Amino acid sequence: MALRKTQGRVNIALKMLRLFYSSNMEEGYSGDIEEEFEEIIKIHGQNKASLWLWRHALVEVPKWMVSELMKGMTMIMQYLKTAQRIMQRHKLNTLINIFGLALGVSTCLAILLFVNYELSYDKFHSNNSSISRITMSGTLAGNAYASARIPAPAAPILTQTFPEIVETVRLIPDNLNLFRYKDQAFNEPLFFFTEPSFFKIFSFPLIEGNTEEALAVPNSIVIDEDLASRLFGSEEALGKIISFNDMMDLTVTGIIQNAPRNSHLDYHMLISLSTLKEYWPFALNSREWPAAYTYIQQRDGVDQIQLLNKIRPFFKEYLNDIAAAEEGELYGNVQSLSDIHLRSHLQNEWKSPGNIRYVLTFLGVGILIMTIACLNYINITTARANVRVREIGIRKTMGASKYQVMLQLVGESLLSGLASMLVAGLLMIVFSPMLRSIMGPGYSIQSCLNSTFLFQVTGIGIFVSIFAGLLPAIQLSRYQPHQSIKGITAGIKTKSKRRMALVTFQFTVLVGLIIMTLGIVQQVSFMQNQPLGFKKEQLLAIRMINDHGDEGNTLLRFNTLKQEMLNLQHVHSATLSSHVPGTRYYEGQFAPEGESRHTVMTMETYQVGEDFLSTYQITLLQGRDFSSEFSGDTQSILINEAASEQFAWENPIGKRVTYTSHGESGEYRVAGVFHNFHSQSLHHAVKPMVLFKSSHCHYLTLYLDRKDLRNTLLQISEVWKSIESDNPFDHFFLDDQFNQFYQFESLMGSIIQCFTIVGICIGCLGLIGLIAFTTERRTKEVGIRKSIGASSSSIVMLFLEEFGVMLIVANVLAWPLGYFSLKMWLTNFAYKTEINLVIFVLASITTALVGMLTIAYWVLRAARANPVEALKYE
Amino acid sequence: MKELTKLEEVVMIAIWRLGDMAYGVEIKKQVYEILGKEYFYNTLYTTFDQLIRKGFINKNFGEPSSVRGGKRKVFFRMTEMGELALEEAFERQSRVWGSITLDGLQRGEL
Structure with missing residues (x-):
């Protein structure tokens, strides 16, 4: 009864007491306590009794625990002492062990940071798991078709038809456009036309303005913080007017936080979707043309697969007539938001996506490096542990159990593991600027400071040190004491098969990594140097600005500019075109003469001036170039070889095709066939291409020689200023544009390069550790050999022979492995280098050289020593 | 035969004395009586566990x-x-002390 009253307080004390007691005795134990407790209440009263209970919980039990612990502590202190002495005696080995492991761990951490960043894409949206993107795919005119965008009118119908969908948002991008605020003008492609539901679905917070109203009315614009401070400085931004393409005025209705780097949607501006009603109704209303990235938010608990099963047929129905016109079929697809960055590779993706395969490759390489580091550690520890057979034997004789010996060895390993974690942390901080420049925005030391990452790090550290310590521990603890004491020398093998196998494995990985590195570097430089069909270093493209609505004036301005440019000394020719190679491209549908109306082919189209081919120096193979002498040339087209092949005419010149775009069609005659050139990165094969003659253009391309480049550029910009004083001078060389395509590959190349260097370092450290050990064990042998007349070099050769065998085996294994993984990687590219024997030989020679030099250095030290010293040893 | 530690010995004696009534509270009192110190x-219970493992005592549950x-x-x-084990402990103890008396110890004679 009394116990009930004080239940609360007593329970806590009781619970604490019970914690320390085994469960099968628990009932009797707590019963006893309660019984005595009640007795004390009867005799001494309530307060005294609970005092009694608490005293036991807080004083007696801890006292007892401490005394139990102390018994264990003496042992542990003794282990620590031993560990410290051993570390002191084998300074070099300890250093190599700790440093090698630290290198491995820090590399692994760097990779983890990168991988974490790639995986974190779009996870910052608070309802990230219920957001999906609707895309479409299928076949059109016999070609596979998969678009990240769908026609804009589909979204409202989706919301009406499917109760599972709570909200939809459409984001319609446009090409480069001119924005102007007072005297600041800039070209900007990173913006969307979008609706107010944007703020409901995504978690991009508005800093100023109202999420309900910001994008509600036509001609409103929301800009990001950076742009706001660039344009308006510290002035109030809301209500300011920004001119759009010199055609319409947009009112700033909100400021939005900069989009995070790990968002696949990056933009600087959002314009209200309703603006399009006046500005570009086609994009808003066309069912034929996929204009809008469309995102949906599902109701909680809706199964994605079920939704997909409903949306697929719905879209098939919805797009049926369009697909039928091109003899194809189209389906709808549902992609979850978090899959877009790494797993989606559709046409018209907004931001060039990452690749889950690359992420996995990095992870794989990280694991390999980690494995090398671990193997090293195991190798050195076992080698060293053999010397300790005697110590273990004595410990066991004195009564240490197998598990105590294992505990000691694993504990020692944990100790150096923790030390190397500290060193790894230091390495990360020291090298963080370098890693940042290599890995880009994904790497930052701040991002280490979140709990999951720290958890992973400690996890890795503990796992590795236990794993690395366990093998020698198991092996050593198995020895019977009499064996180990009697066989002090028998236990120490200078040549252990397992150790040799581990070293061989390490070198296999190293040779393989070097092969991969060289292969990637070769492919990247191949892509950067591959002739594209035009001289990209000598072509300078300038973005032109149209006077919307006044075609005549625009043309006049452009032609004056072109003439002025041509007057410059180093500018050889110039041309106007709608696109230049390396920029976003445009496609149209073509139906060739003589085939049924339904055979439609999709081809890339450029609208160009008559001097396009001559400026780009592209050879004409058949027919004639555009010319001002032919007045009917606006009805002529030029096609490339690929297009000629696809049309499959015997003689293409003079053939007619029907061209359809944006719902309008016209008939054209083929005037000539030109040599293929690359308008896109070398990941893709050259596409069929059609050139129209038109004055409608966005770019002026100058062909110039690179003599006195600085001065020429200065002159060009002066000419620009004199004619286009208000407009931004936005220019680039085509080679820069193309190099951007290979950014990710060069990044990958340099990362793998880094890893390889780290790998080589770790491998060498391992070799040093092992060789230092073997030479020490064989000091006497070396001494005897020398005293009977062996030369230093012959002794070095003796050691090298052993290593040579391992090296040959490693190469035999690594070559096919390297070959196949390189071949697999190269399937990403339409144009690739031959896999060259040279890189294999180079990889082998590098590893052999590094390995042999390491060995030679250490062995030479032993071999040079006075044989008398060596003979005295032991 | 496994030997008994000092506390184990005292606990065994307590259990022997209590007979059918040997459970936690009573044993604790007995131990206090013998040694004059509260355990x-x-x-x-650690001691009970060890004794059970050595096979010297067993346990039964009473009615709730x-x-x-x-x-x-x-x-x-x-x-x-x-x-x-208890008998052996007693024998050993008597062998150890033999005919030594407290009186004799204090006076320094046999």
Whole structure:
């Protein structure tokens, strides 16, 4: 009864007491306590009794625990002492062990940071798991078709038809456009036309303005913080007017936080979707043309697969007539938001996506490096542990159990593991600027400071040190004491098969990594140097600005500019075109003469001036170039070889095709066939291409020689200023544009390069550790050999022979492995280098050289020593 | 035969004295009476555990009653091996001390 009253307080004390007691005795134990407790209440009263209970919980039990612990502590202190002495005696080995492991761990951490960043894409949206993107795919005119965008009118119908969908948002991008605020003008492609539901679905917070109203009315614009401070400085931004393409005025209705780097949607501006009603109704209303990235938010608990099963047929129905016109079929697809960055590779993706395969490759390489580091550690520890057979034997004789010996060895390993974690942390901080420049925005030391990452790090550290310590521990603890004491020398093998196998494995990985590195570097430089069909270093493209609505004036301005440019000394020719190679491209549908109306082919189209081919120096193979002498040339087209092949005419010149775009069609005659050139990165094969003659253009391309480049550029910009004083001078060389395509590959190349260097370092450290050990064990042998007349070099050769065998085996294994993984990687590219024997030989020679030099250095030290010293040893 | 530690010996004697009534609270009192020092249950139950492992005592559950918060008592009973161990401990003790008396110790004579 009394116990009930004080239940609360007593329970806590009781619970604490019970914690320390085994469960099968628990009932009797707590019963006893309660019984005595009640007795004390009867005799001494309530307060005294609970005092009694608490005293036991807080004083007696801890006292007892401490005394139990102390018994264990003496042992542990003794282990620590031993560990410290051993570390002191084998300074070099300890250093190599700790440093090698630290290198491995820090590399692994760097990779983890990168991988974490790639995986974190779009996870910052608070309802990230219920957001999906609707895309479409299928076949059109016999070609596979998969678009990240769908026609804009589909979204409202989706919301009406499917109760599972709570909200939809459409984001319609446009090409480069001119924005102007007072005297600041800039070209900007990173913006969307979008609706107010944007703020409901995504978690991009508005800093100023109202999420309900910001994008509600036509001609409103929301800009990001950076742009706001660039344009308006510290002035109030809301209500300011920004001119759009010199055609319409947009009112700033909100400021939005900069989009995070790990968002696949990056933009600087959002314009209200309703603006399009006046500005570009086609994009808003066309069912034929996929204009809008469309995102949906599902109701909680809706199964994605079920939704997909409903949306697929719905879209098939919805797009049926369009697909039928091109003899194809189209389906709808549902992609979850978090899959877009790494797993989606559709046409018209907004931001060039990452690749889950690359992420996995990095992870794989990280694991390999980690494995090398671990193997090293195991190798050195076992080698060293053999010397300790005697110590273990004595410990066991004195009564240490197998598990105590294992505990000691694993504990020692944990100790150096923790030390190397500290060193790894230091390495990360020291090298963080370098890693940042290599890995880009994904790497930052701040991002280490979140709990999951720290958890992973400690996890890795503990796992590795236990794993690395366990093998020698198991092996050593198995020895019977009499064996180990009697066989002090028998236990120490200078040549252990397992150790040799581990070293061989390490070198296999190293040779393989070097092969991969060289292969990637070769492919990247191949892509950067591959002739594209035009001289990209000598072509300078300038973005032109149209006077919307006044075609005549625009043309006049452009032609004056072109003439002025041509007057410059180093500018050889110039041309106007709608696109230049390396920029976003445009496609149209073509139906060739003589085939049924339904055979439609999709081809890339450029609208160009008559001097396009001559400026780009592209050879004409058949027919004639555009010319001002032919007045009917606006009805002529030029096609490339690929297009000629696809049309499959015997003689293409003079053939007619029907061209359809944006719902309008016209008939054209083929005037000539030109040599293929690359308008896109070398990941893709050259596409069929059609050139129209038109004055409608966005770019002026100058062909110039690179003599006195600085001065020429200065002159060009002066000419620009004199004619286009208000407009931004936005220019680039085509080679820069193309190099951007290979950014990710060069990044990958340099990362793998880094890893390889780290790998080589770790491998060498391992070799040093092992060789230092073997030479020490064989000091006497070396001494005897020398005293009977062996030369230093012959002794070095003796050691090298052993290593040579391992090296040959490693190469035999690594070559096919390297070959196949390189071949697999190269399937990403339409144009690739031959896999060259040279890189294999180079990889082998590098590893052999590094390995042999390491060995030679250490062995030479032993071999040079006075044989008398060596003979005295032991 | 495994030997007994000092506390184990005292606990065994307590259990032997209590007979059928040997459970936690009573044993604790007995130990206090013998040694004049309070041992708390965690120590005592550790000792019970060891004794059970050595095979000197075994345990039985009593009937649940309302007194102990509804918890059953755990009774300990000496096994035959336990009795032998106790006897041996007694013999050893007597051998160790033989005919030495306190009086004699204080006076420094046999």
